[in-house]
Amino acid sequence: MTLRLASAGESHGPGLVAILTGLPAGLALDRDAIDADLRRRQEGYGRSPRQRIEQDRVEVLAGLRHGRTLGTPLALVVWNRDHDNWKWGMSPWPPEGEPAGKGTKPVTLPRPGHADLAGVLKYGHADVRDALERASARHTAVHVAAGSVAKALLATIAIAVSGATVDEPGLQARIDEARADRDTVGGIVEIRATGVPPGLGTYAAKEDRLDGRLAAAVMGIQAVKGVEIGDGFALAGLRGSQAHDEIGPDRRRSTNHAGGLEAGMSNGEEIVVRAAMKPLPTLMKPLASVDLVSGEPGEALVERSDVAAVEALAVVAEAAVAWELAVAARDKFGGDALGDFVAAYRSYVERIQW
Ligand SMILES: Cc1cc2nc3c(=O)[nH]c(=O)nc-3n(C[C@H](O)[C@H](O)[C@H](O)COP(=O)(O)O)c2cc1C
Numbered sequence: 001m002t003l004r005l006a007s008a009g010e011s012h013g014p015g016l017v018a019i020l021t022g023l024p025a026g027l028a029l030d031r032d033a034i035d036a037d038l039r040r041r042q043e044g045y046g047r048s049p050r051q052r053i054e055q056d057r058v059e060v061l062a063g064l065r066h067g068r069t070l071g072t073p074l075a076l077v078v079w080n081r082d083h084d085n086w087k088w089g090m091s092p093w094p095p096e097g098e099p100a101g102k103g104t105k106p107v108t109l110p111r112p113g114h115a116d117l118a119g120v121l122k123y124g125h126a127d128v129r130d131a132l133e134r135a136s137a138r139h140t141a142v143h144v145a146a147g148s149v150a151k152a153l154l155a156t157i158a159i160a161v162s163g164a165t166v167d168e169p170g171l172q173a174r175i176d177e178a179r180a181d182r183d184t185v186g187g188i189v190e191i192r193a194t195g196v197p198p199g200l201g202t203y204a205a206k207e208d209r210l211d212g213r214l215a216a217a218v219m220g221i222q223a224v225k226g227v228e229i230g231d232g233f234a235l236a237g238l239r240g241s242q243a244h245d246e247i248g249p250d251r252r253r254s255t256n257h258a259g260g261l262e263a264g265m266s267n268g269e270e271i272v273v274r275a276a277m278k279p280l281p282t283l284m285k286p287l288a289s290v291d292l293v294s295g296e297p298g299e300a301l302v303e304r305s306d307v308a309a310v311e312a313l314a315v316v317a318e319a320a321v322a323w324e325l326a327v328a329a330r331d332k333f334g335g336d337a338l339g340d341f342v343a344a345y346r347s348y349v350e351r352i353q354w
Pocket of ligand 1: 048114224306307316
C-alpha cells in the first residue's frame with residue numbers, strides 16, 4: 001500500500017488540509033505529540049507576529065477512531081485563526097458587503113525571490129496575492145502534522161527522526177542585526193534519522209532511490225536552495241580513500257561520510273541530510289520591482305513577514321524526511337494492519353541479522 005499525501009490551503013484562507021492515504025490500520029496517534037510539533041514549527045527566533053495569532057492545533061476529520069487509524073484516508077486540518085482578519089480578502093466565494101480587513105487591494109508589485117512574478121505570469125492572475133497565498137510556507141503546518149503521523153509509524157519499527165539548526169554561534173545576533181536593518185537572513189539545518197535498517201529505497205529505478213526522494217522532499221520546502229547528504233559537497237574535494245566508509249567485521253562503519261545512503265538505499269548508518277535556506281524574500285526595506293499594471297518601476301510588496309525561519313525549517317524538514325522514510329518503509333514492509341507491517345519489518349531484520 002503506497003503512502004501518499006495531498007495537501008491544500010492558502011496562507012490566509014480558512015484552513016490547511018492534508019489527506020494521507022496508505023497508512024496501516026491500528027496505528028495509535030497522540031494528539032498532543034502532533035500539536036507539540038506544530039508548536040515547534042511556530043517557535044524560533046525571528047518569526048513574525050503572525051505566530052502570536054496562530055495557535056496551531058490539528059483536527060482530524062476522517063480515518064481515526066478513538067486515537068487509532070482505521071486504514072482509511074486520514075484527513076487532517078489546521079485552521080488559520082488569522083483568516084478572521086482576511087474574511088473579505090480571502091473569501092472562497094465572491095465576498096458580500098463592503099471590502100474590509102486585509103487583502104482587499106490587489107498586489108501588483110512582485111517580490112524578488114518569491115513566487116510573485118512567475119506565479120502571475122504562469123497562471124494569468126491579475127493580483128499577485130492569487131499566487132503568493134499558496135506559495136507561502138504557511139501550509140507547511142499541515143505537512144508538519146503529516147510528518148508527526150509518519151514519525152508515529154516509524155517509531156513502531158524503531159526509527160526516529162530529528163531536525164535542528166546547524167550550530168551557529170551568534171544566530172540570534174545575526175537575526176537582530178538583520179531586523180534592525182529591515183533585512184532578512186537564512187541558515188542551515190540538519191536532519192538525522194536513526195534506526196533505519198539497510199535496504200530502504202533501491203537502485204533498481206532512479207525515481208525510487210531514497211537519496212533522490214529525500215533530496216526532492218527537502219528541496220521542495222520553501223526557501224531551500226541546497227541539500228546535501230552526509231558530507232555532500234565536501235566529498236567532491238576528497239580522495240576515494242578518504243571519502244568512503246570502511247566496512248567492519250560487524251558490517252558497521254566507523255565513519256559516516258555517506259550520510260547513511262549508498263546507491264539510493266539506506267545502508268544501516270544514521271541518515272544525515274542538510275539543507276541551506278536562503279534569506280527570506282519579503283523585505284521591510286524592499287528591493288526594486290515593477291508595477292505589473294502601470295509598468296512603472298516601484299518597490300516590491302512589503303507585508304508582515306519573518307526575519308528568519310531557520311528554526312522552523314528544521315521542524316518542517318524533519319517532517320519531510322520522516323514522511324519520505326515512512327513512504328519507503330511502507331513500500332518495503334507493506335501490510336494493511338499495523339501488526340503485518342511490524343511483522344514484515346521483524347522478519348526482514350531477522351533475515352539480514354541486523
Ligand atoms: C517555515 C518557513 C517560513 C517562511 N516564512 C517566510 C516569511 O515570513 N516571509 C517570506 O518572505 N518568506 C518566507 N518563507 C520563504 C518563502 O515561502 C519562499 O522563499 C517563497 O515561497 C519562494 O520559494 P523559494 O524560496 O523556494 O524559491 C518561509 C519559508 C519557510 C520554510
